[in-house]
Amino acid sequence: xxxxxxxxxxxxxxxxxxxxxxxxxxxxxxxxxxxxxxxxxxxxxxxxxxxxxxxxxxxxxxxxxxxxxxxxxxxxxxxxxxxxxxxxxxxxxxxxxxxxxxxxxxxxxxxxxxxxxxxxxxxxxxxxxxxxxxxxxxxxxxxxxxxxxxxxxxxxxxxxxxxxxxxxxxxxxxxxxxxxxxxxxxxxxxxxxxxxxxxxxxxxxxxxxxxxxxxxxxxxxxxxxxxxxxxxxxxxxxxxxxxxxxxxxxxxxxxxxxxxxxxxxxxxxxxxxxxxxxxxxxxxxxxxxxxxxxxxxxxxxxxxxxxxxxxxxxxxxxxxxxxxxxxxxxxxxxxxxxxxxxxxxxxxxxxxxxxxxxxxxxxxxxxxxxxxxxxxxxxxxxxxxxxxxxxxxxxxxxxxxxxxxxxxxxxxxxxxxxxxxxxxxxxxxxxxxxxxxxxxxxxxxxxxxxxxxxxxxxxxxxxxxxx
Numbered sequence: 001x002x003x004x005x006x007x008x009x010x011x012x013x014x015x016x017x018x019x020x021x022x023x024x025x026x027x028x029x030x031x032x033x034x035x036x037x038x039x040x041x042x043x044x045x046x047x048x049x050x051x052x053x054x055x056x057x058x059x060x061x062x063x064x065x066x067x068x069x070x071x072x073x074x075x076x077x078x079x080x081x082x083x084x085x086x087x088x089x090x091x092x093x094x095x096x097x098x099x100x101x102x103x104x105x106x107x108x109x110x111x112x113x114x115x116x117x118x119x120x121x122x123x124x125x126x127x128x129x130x131x132x133x134x135x136x137x138x139x140x141x142x143x144x145x146x147x148x149x150x151x152x153x154x155x156x157x158x159x160x161x162x163x164x165x166x167x168x169x170x171x172x173x174x175x176x177x178x179x180x181x182x183x184x185x186x187x188x189x190x191x192x193x194x195x196x197x198x199x200x201x202x203x204x205x206x207x208x209x210x211x212x213x214x215x216x217x218x219x220x221x222x223x224x225x226x227x228x229x230x231x232x233x234x235x236x237x238x239x240x241x242x243x244x245x246x247x248x249x250x251x252x253x254x255x256x257x258x259x260x261x262x263x264x265x266x267x268x269x270x271x272x273x274x275x276x277x278x279x280x281x282x283x284x285x286x287x288x289x290x291x292x293x294x295x296x297x298x299x300x301x302x303x304x305x306x307x308x309x310x311x312x313x314x315x316x317x318x319x320x321x322x323x324x325x326x327x328x329x330x331x332x333x334x335x336x337x338x339x340x341x342x343x344x345x346x347x348x349x350x351x352x353x354x355x356x357x358x359x360x361x362x363x364x365x366x367x368x369x370x371x372x373x374x375x376x377x378x379x380x381x382x383x384x385x386x387x388x389x390x391x392x393x394x395x396x397x398x399x400x401x402x403x404x405x406x407x408x409x410x411x412x413x414x415x416x417x418x419x420x421x422x423x424x425x426x427x428x429x430x431x432x433x434x435x436x437x438x439x440x441x442x443x444x445x446x447x448x449x450x451x452x453x454x455x456x457x458x459x460x461x462x463x464x465x466x467x
Contacts, residue, residue: 002269026124088100116249124140200276368457
């Protein structure tokens with residue numbers, strides 16, 4: 001037996017050579033780009049007189065800066081309009097496929113690639129965005145990269161990378177009612193820490209992940225980076241194959257069986273050797289909410305905010321900073337804290353299954369007075385599907401705003417921003433200071449269902465009370 005992990009197999013298959021630095025020159029099978037990190041990269045190509053080496057392996061869309069209310073061009077934000085024009089011009093000049101607003105295929109980059117079947121098992125994928133780890137849900141090795149690396153991939157279709165260690169994170173059992181994939185990954189990050197995965201790729205395994213849909217798996221892999229891991233992945237199985245079959249870029253009927261056979265072969269071997277193995281019991285995971293200023297500062301909804309004496313010395317300084325910034329007192333319950341804004345969307349939780357689950361809790365209820373609540377589909381396809389199912393009507397009747405696709409308030413590089421010290425219940429992936437657009441704005445991360453519970457109660461609430 002080879003005793004190799006999926007990571008080992010995919011890495012070796014895409015190795016072009018070893019560089020003098022000792023790093024691997026890794027071929028990138030799919031390069032995803034958007035309007036924020038690509039303009040400078042294209043400018044660097046022009047300065048050097050270079051072309052995009054394999055334009056058919058690059059796909060572009062717009063997501064970060066697009067407004068979710070009025071999308072009329074030119075955008076009111078001059079810089080946003082400039083970025084849009086720069087990407088439009090570059091894609092035309094270099095022959096890159098571009099999914100613009102109104103194409104029917106536009107959306108958050110980590111939503112559109114999977115839903116179109118661009119993301120497939122065994123691939124290496126790169127994008128100038130931290131949450132590229134999302135695509136690992138398919139058994140791909142996917143990296144977020146910086147602007148200079150975007151340039152490198154455009155010019156050479158390769159990256160210089162050091163090989164990672166692999167940690168197997170096994171979760172077994174059935175999740176309790178009201179507990180979702182978002183709670184699982186927040187629980188893992190809470191336990192292992194935001195730096196726990198540095199130098200690692202995370203392989204998620206166990207019966208809990210096997211029972212998850214592809215969209216739930218994407219939620220977990222999406223936040224691998226928040227735990228310090230460079231990427232996270234799940235071995236491809238029948239759930240993966242069922243999701244991919246008949247999608248736009250999936251292998252056609254003649255090649256399908258051969259593709260499935262190959263995808264199955266890259267799974268981690270039964271006797272694969274890992275650098276570390278950690279196990280969790282699904283039954284012990286509760287609805288989880290962040291209370292602080294890192295994704296690792298999370299608690300179960302029925303727990304109190306930790307007191308300094310319960311924390312490791314290395315965590316005390318950031319905890320003190322979080323107490324002050326978040327206006328929260330250690331030793332008290334987060335549940336019952338008043339919220340101002342409730343946001344459902346992002347590359348973590350803006351897919352159709354996220355919206356369906358949230359709508360279950362919104363139906364027949366109404367957003368509390370004084371709370372601003374809105375739903376932002378992850379793509380034009382998600383929006384169309386949700387509207388065909390009447391989800392938009394459910395949300396609107398419950399007092400939620402229904403928006404156009406985009407990253408929205410996940411990072412507020414667009415008009416969707418917190419004001420002052422507003423407290424946001426958010427289904428996104430980061431709760432850093434100022435992340436949602438205000439230097440004093442505060443973010444609590446939670447599942448979409450928990451966001452609905454907060455919206456209708458007007459305060460941080462336990463979604464299990466609405467079951």
